[in-house]
Amino acid sequence: MNSVPYSLYYRFGHCSMGGLMLAEADGHLHAILLGDDKASLLADLQQRFPNATLHEGDESMDLALQTALAYVDQPRGAFPLSKPLRLRGTALQCEVWHALSEVPAGSTISYAELARRIGRPRAVRAVAAACAANPLAIAVPCHRVLRSDGDISGYRWGVERKRQLLAREQELAAVIA
Template sequence: MTAKRETRAAATARFAIGECSLGAILVAASTRGVCAILIGDDPERLACDLQDRFPRAMLSGGDPDFERSVATVVGFVEAPGLGLDLPLDIRGTAFQQRVWQALQEIPAGQTASYAEIARRIGAPKAVRAVARACAANPLAVAIPCHRAVRNDGQLSGYRWGIERKRALLDREAGR
């Protein structure tokens, strides 16, 4: 997903940064819905990442009303069984959209291999492209790319770190 594609419809975006057990978390929304959920160790780096994703957008932070959305996302991170009931503004290529839809169909606490996801979307030879679509996911936890694993079931590649991936899967499995 390129920043150019994302900025076409993102003239303005509100954002707020909070803390959760996985570190700092940034939630941003366009007028259509949540367009970014980013997790990391450095709140300033998350804000820079958001700016890089939406270089032409007018970003506004510090909105007390919007901070409720961050609280909702933090609640979901801490207790995935609560579900996440927020409108999403999911932007990506048609292929990415198919991958992300397949990820959302994997039940919480379960995983699927990149190869299995490729087969599910009708592109069995596109395993690496599936992995790239997971890496391009701007909506941590809302699009559960943490549920994608290697063929042998082992954890690999997670944009926000393997330990965060493991923690999310453990929470979903009730561990």
């Protein structure tokens, strides 16, 4: 993790699942957070990036924000990147997040299978913890990870949001097929 102070610019918007906050620096997306209101999302952002000085972004961030907001309602295919992602985490977290990015919309994977895919079959709990630490909701689709029995388990941004995201992806995948 970065311990050098830096600036992070955020933009907040509303989507069908509540609030969405996007944060960037140096032309990279650092965070996409889902939540109920701007204040709680700002607190989450500061907690995730304790060395960052947060600044409200300007209209130059609107394309990225609108892209993320639209994707929540119409999650077709891979997340459409308007800017490259900046993954900040441990080596294991980054491995998990990269593997998650390969799980197609409308599909799911178990925590155990995800652990096997990264070559760490005994690291199921660490994989679950990496999913919980994901700062890039929807872009790194941790909502596509289920328990081995197929049930929905925890989700950093709420189980109901996870349920809705999965349902939308599966509906769109069925229409496309």
